[in-house]
Amino acid sequence: MKLENKTVIVTGGAMGIGKACCESFAAEGANVVLIDWDDMGKDTAAKIGERCMFIKADISDEDQIREVKEEIMRKYGRIDVLVNNAAIQTENSFFKMSAAEFRKVIDVNLIGTFICSSTFGSEMKRGSTVVNMLSVHYDVPRLNKFHYDAAKAGMAIMTKEMALAVADKGITVNGVSYGACRTPMNRGWETSPESRLAAEKKIPLRWIAEPEEIAHFVTVVVKEFSKHATGSIFTYDGGRSI
Numbered sequence: 585m586k587l588e589n590k591t592v593i594v595t596g597g598a599m600g601i602g603k604a605c606c607e608s609f610a611a612e613g614a615n616v617v618l619i620d621w622d623d624m625g626k627d628t629a630a631k632i633g634e635r636c637m638f639i640k641a642d643i644s645d646e647d648q649i650r651e652v653k654e655e656i657m658r659k660y661g662r663i664d665v666l667v668n669n670a671a672i673q674t675e676n677s678f679f680k681m682s683a684a685e686f687r688k689v690i691d692v693n694l695i696g697t698f699i700c701s702s703t704f705g706s707e708m709k710r711g712s713t714v715v716n717m718l719s720v721h722y723d724v725p726r727l728n729k730f731h732y733d734a735a736k737a738g739m740a741i742m743t744k745e746m747a748l749a750v751a752d753k754g755i756t757v758n759g760v761s762y763g764a765c766r767t768p769m770n771r772g773w774e775t776s777p778e779s780r781l782a783a784e785k786k787i788p789l790r791w792i793a794e795p796e797e798i799a800h801f802v803t804v805v806v807k808e809f810s811k812h813a814t815g816s817i818f819t820y821d822g823g824r825s826i
């Protein structure tokens with residue numbers, strides 16, 4: 585897909601990988617809509633410049649997302665790309681995790697993805713595409729992030745089912761799965777070199793990706809492979825999932 589003057593929505597674009605995606609798509613000449621519930625999105629969008637517009641919203645709130653869609657349609661009149669990136673993460677042991685903690689993560693990460701996909705997807709035309717940001721942990725088990733990993737597993741099967749559901753409209757849906765990346769979500773690594781080293785040790789290539797690398801990968805998937813690939817999960821993880 586040629587990205588110039590296309591409308592690209594990135595959820596959770598205020599920081600981390602979402603921010604890098606906004607920068608990467610804007611550099612390709614797209615009109616980027618950065619959705620985030622954190623006001624930091626305003627600064628991020630301002631730094632990117634006129635190609636990036638910030639809209640404050642919670643992706644798990646259906647009414648807010650419906651209003652966001654109307655605002656985007658008034659301004660740009662089209663939606664070409666949706667990157668479902670926003671997510672939250674907490675950590676707790678199996679018996680200490682409450683249903684409320686579990687539910688909150690599912691609500692944002694999985695149901696938020698569904699809300700954005702169905703709401704924005706209703707305006708997408710033939711040739712448009714959706715990218716769901718997965719994690720190696722949609723398939724690779726670990727301890728203490730049951731809710732987050734269950735949400736990613738849900739997103740993985742939803743990627744394939746959404747792809748089936750919208751194929752007759754000529755819209756494609758793919759997932760990008762990656763391993764560890766240096767972002768605010770992993771801010772613990774800054775203060776604990778031991779936990780960073782432990783994360784690196786689990787990666788066969790022994791280094792943690794930067795957000796810009798993931799954003800470049802996502803941009804290439806959209807630009808080069810979103811035409812015939814659908815229901816696919818592309819992996820960029822330093823071998824973490826082997």
Ligand SMILES: NC(=O)c1ccc[n+]([C@@H]2O[C@H](COP(=O)([O-])OP(=O)(O)OC[C@H]3O[C@@H](n4cnc5c(N)ncnc54)[C@H](O)[C@@H]3O)[C@@H](O)[C@H]2O)c1
Nearest residue numbers: 596598600601620621642643670671719764765767768769
């Ligand atoms: N960092 C990693 O190592 C890693 C690895 C694999 C997958 N991922 C996935 O990549 C994506 C981005 O991760 P990141 O590390 O950049 O995260 P991050 O925590 O650094 O940034 C997430 C962004 O999403 C926003 N957000 C969260 N909940 C929201 C909501 N309900 N409504 C609107 N905005 C919301 C936050 O404000 C933040 O700006 C996530 O889907 C994450 O699960 C990250």
